[in-house]
Amino acid sequence: MGEGPAAGPHDAGSVPVLRARGLVREFRGFRAVDGVDLDVAEGSVHALVGPNGAGKTTLFNLLTGFLRPTAGSVVIDGHKELVGRTPEAISRLGLARSFQITSLFAELTPHQHLELALAGPTGLGWRFWRSDRALARFTAPAAELLARVGLAGHGDVPAGSLSYGRKRALELALALALDPKVLLLDEPTAGMGAEDVDRTIELVQEIRAGRTVVMVEHNMNVVASLADRVTVLQHGKVLVEGPYAEIRHDPRVITAYLGDSDVAR
Numbered sequence: 001m002g003e004g005p006a007a008g009p010h011d012a013g014s015v016p017v018l019r020a021r022g023l024v025r026e027f028r029g030f031r032a033v034d035g036v037d038l039d040v041a042e043g044s045v046h047a048l049v050g051p052n053g054a055g056k057t058t059l060f061n062l063l064t065g066f067l068r069p070t071a072g073s074v075v076i077d078g079h080k081e082l083v084g085r086t087p088e089a090i091s092r093l094g095l096a097r098s099f100q101i102t103s104l105f106a107e108l109t110p111h112q113h114l115e116l117a118l119a120g121p122t123g124l125g126w127r128f129w130r131s132d133r134a135l136a137r138f139t140a141p142a143a144e145l146l147a148r149v150g151l152a153g154h155g156d157v158p159a160g161s162l163s164y165g166r167k168r169a170l171e172l173a174l175a176l177a178l179d180p181k182v183l184l185l186d187e188p189t190a191g192m193g194a195e196d197v198d199r200t201i202e203l204v205q206e207i208r209a210g211r212t213v214v215m216v217e218h219n220m221n222v223v224a225s226l227a228d229r230v231t232v233l234q235h236g237k238v239l240v241e242g243p244y245a246e247i248r249h250d251p252r253v254i255t256a257y258l259g260d261s262d263v264a265r
């Protein structure tokens, strides 16, 4: 777990589970991510925050292989380079992101989604997706995952009919089906009401056990509740990095956020 001081990314001798060096991503000459170094300690919850347009989503996409960096490296487990690999290959190396609701199939039930996600890495894949017998061995693990994210009573309805909060819970379950060592969450509480936010915080507390979580999150209460360390981005660069209790009082962070709300958009 991330509480131990030995897990701190700056401790001499500790190798971060995820390390980015000199990450750059240009869009037609504009540097959305501009030389980012990132160390994520094993077992920690690490939040990426920053004002609008700071480069959080772009960085997230670089880490997960959805975008290719213009320059730089991303290494998992101290030696496996992720740059140049597909998102699928990266997820096989232990780094997976939560799916987006837009990738859910409205007609399939949460249970079916999970059976397919669990079948994917086994090589059964989608070819056998109609075969109930082939998928039967995933029935119990799928039910377990549904229970874990609070969807036990909602496994057999079309996913399209789920509430927003439950769809987001299903996304999380789908990412957990891959049992990633490092789980990346893209704004896990975006668009949620207070009740769903609280449930999601509890859920992330629960699923962080035995893994590392990196999340982009706008809601500072969520960051305060969950994150061991926070990287604040601004204009594509790391502005400040540290525990939430430290960065929240940092004048540079306060100015960056105030500056953001002052900008006419």
Ligand SMILES: Nc1ncnc2c1ncn2[C@@H]1O[C@H](COP(=O)(O)OP(=O)(O)OP(=O)(O)O)[C@@H](O)[C@H]1O
Pocket: 027, 031, 032, 050, 051, 052, 053, 054, 055, 056, 057, 058, 059
């Ligand atoms: N595909 C793209 N083409 C051109 N510019 C892009 C592209 N993607 C992102 N950008 C620009 O890069 C900058 C960083 O965007 P990014 O979405 O990574 O920021 P963000 O911190 O996630 O912002 P937000 O909090 O608003 O989601 C922005 O100025 C954005 O307009």
